Amino acid sequence: MPLPKIHDRRERRIARRRADILEAAMKVFAEKGIRQATTKEIAEAADIAEGTIYNYFANKEELVAEMLMYIGDVESRILDYVEGLKVDLRTFFHDYMLKRYRALEGNHRLIAVVFSEVLNTPELRDIYMQRTFMPGTKIMEDHLRTRIERGELPPMDVPTITRLLIGTILGLHLLIATGDEVTTELWADPQKFTDVLTDFLFNGLTPRSDAAE
Amino acid sequence: MPLPKIHDRRERRIARRRADILEAAMKVFAEKGIRQATTKEIAEAADIAEGTIYNYFANKEELVAEMLMYIGDVESRILDYVEGLKVDLRTFFHDYMLKRYRALEGNHRLIAVVFSEVLNTPELRDIYMQRTFMPGTKIMEDHLRTRIERGELPPMDVPTITRLLIGTILGLHLLIATGDEVTTELWADPQKFTDVLTDFLFNGLTPRSDAAE
């Protein structure tokens, strides 16, 4: 079956090229910001002609959308429902933070820039909600419900608590994105960061005796 | 001394005009987004000529910066160090949330739009950090330290905990800005919202028996 093979090869080549261009674009976006990045700059970064971008992406907006979906997929894969239930909740949180940390390491500027665009463009906001926020939220909610059923957590308003958890993590990302030094330093020490954050999420401002530092 | 008086009047008139233009700009920014808002639209909203804007602001960016400073001042005034220490910590948080809630009510779109710009533009980020973030952080840190000194709180890593508190609130704002329904509904009920949030910040995910729902 030679035809399918050729077809595959062609598709693979296209996918590879798209990925190359996307990667170059992400680099430029992170450096300059999304709207400040010109297609010319992206083309130069990808070492192709400006017009070639349009053989792989309908327009600049699709490039941004694709980037958002890519980031969403990366983020989605961090939360693992099945594996997460095998360990206790603290460990699950801790592991999640750590994986998240590793996935996003060094990409804070890109995250800031992307979030800037998401806040500004309804279409991108929808993509973010569907590809990143909602999947993550669902896993977290299911996880909490299972824990409650198991009796490991007291009954609670699961959707709301989920927002508080996700909101906190999101907020810390933004503090780093805005350049807060304390948060940045905290983040720089993954062990300490995950410890402190897990503790906060579990016990809040007033740690119990067994969790006090 | 007639001259100073005239000067005062002049300055007041200038200040008033700046405020008028700023108000019009904020309205347009909230509606369209900052970069989508044109100076033409702002001039129309302020009922002046386009060129007049430039008699009061150096350029569009200064307009945005000024808006950011204005918002920062409003936000700063919410946290009252002196008054806050007169009540217990829960009440202080609760009051703060409520005041914050009232100050920002109906301005989520503007907040989203401004934050979008802050995330994108280093210069604006600096303004945000200096006028909004740092003052708020300082008050919160001082507050916590005083509470610790008083023995009302256990010893803790104050700067870090402060980031967690502020990060959480910031994260919730962004969840609303991105259109999450659960968070939006939560926010719509100020009493419940402040209760739940205060509880979370105090006790985290695992409320003690006395705080259980």
Place this chain on the structure above:
Amino acid sequence: MPLPKIHDRRERRIARRRADILEAAMKVFAEKGIRQATTKEIAEAADIAEGTIYNYFANKEELVAEMLMYIGDVESRILDYVEGLKVDLRTFFHDYMLKRYRALEGNHRLIAVVFSEVLNTPELRDIYMQRTFMPGTKIMEDHLRTRIERGELPPMDVPTITRLLIGTILGLHLLIATGDEVTTELWADPQKFTDVLTDFLFNGLTPRSDAAE
């Protein structure tokens, strides 16, 4: 009443500027063709900045549409129903041809170029039909009907005959536009041209004895 006056002056200035730009555009269109003419060239011909065009016209298409309407108005004014009925039909035709001749003298390339665009763009075609074709047709039809009522012409299928008359004139324009020498030379002698054409329209291929050359 000074305000109306100022308003008038402003309006007149705008109208004059529009006219200036339109004139420059028509010149460039005639030289290069409509789609080959760039906004840059039009701006240069009008001795203004490229952006200034857009203070007076929404886009290039509006410029073309406006030109078409202008031409339509010029053409419409050629056919004078009231005056036309005062003279006999031959004289009416003769005068019409002569006025048309004078109005269009030296503008054949522009006419060709405009007609090219009309044939290509539905929106422009509609403008042409409404502003030029239909008014002219109506006057001609009314004219013929009045003549028939007066007994100066035999009963006939007025709409069809009108199309044949207008079609013939239109066709000759196009022959000139395509560069046919015979037609061009004929046109160059207005007296002969109008004579021959009037004769043809009246008597067709087989002139009666009294009309024979």
Place this chain on the structure above:
Amino acid sequence: MPLPKIHDRRERRIARRRADILEAAMKVFAEKGIRQATTKEIAEAADIAEGTIYNYFANKEELVAEMLMYIGDVESRILDYVEGLKVDLRTFFHDYMLKRYRALEGNHRLIAVVFSEVLNTPELRDIYMQRTFMPGTKIMEDHLRTRIERGELPPMDVPTITRLLIGTILGLHLLIATGDEVTTELWADPQKFTDVLTDFLFNGLTPRSDAAE
């Protein structure tokens, strides 16, 4: 002589391919207009690769020129000098109109599109003049001259009259192309159309008693 044969076959294959591509191009041109038609679309319509077009045509313009020549050949063949002289003039005209009608039936959009391009592009205009206009003109002129010699027609300015005849037909085509309903309906009834047109060309506006409707 095997080589010539192969050569012939080769040439025939090339000719066939050119014709295929041309046919596809004409289809796309008629649908979209010439300049709106992309080489990509033409390639798709011809079910070949975009680059293949350039193995058979130097560029898009040659494709248009070739189409124009093809149309010219079709139109030329409508006017048959030898056959035409066997019948009387009215019948000759009538037959010509009818043949023309059948040849062009359903191709008004293509005619409009082609004429639009001819009016716009001097190079195409020349092709049109040489391949379509001049041959047709010549046959018509010769025809009229022969009739005059035979005494069937009075002496007349043959070139001018020929332009009037051709111009009228051309004009009617354009009225249809611009969407005039009366002309379109007239055209839709070939018998009536040819009758009316022949009558007009013969007798003009003032039909003699024997031709009156």
Place this chain on the structure above:
DNA sequence: AATGAATGAGGATTCATTCAT
């Protein structure tokens, strides 16, 4: 001080054409 017309740099996008495979 207010005006608003003029400015023109800047940028996304299209598409005929080329050429390595």
Place this chain on the structure above:
DNA sequence: GATGAATGAATCCTCATTCAT
């Protein structure tokens, strides 16, 4: 000969900013 990905020149339009009145 066929392919179709790569090319990049070309162009319309936007809009913050200026400045003569």
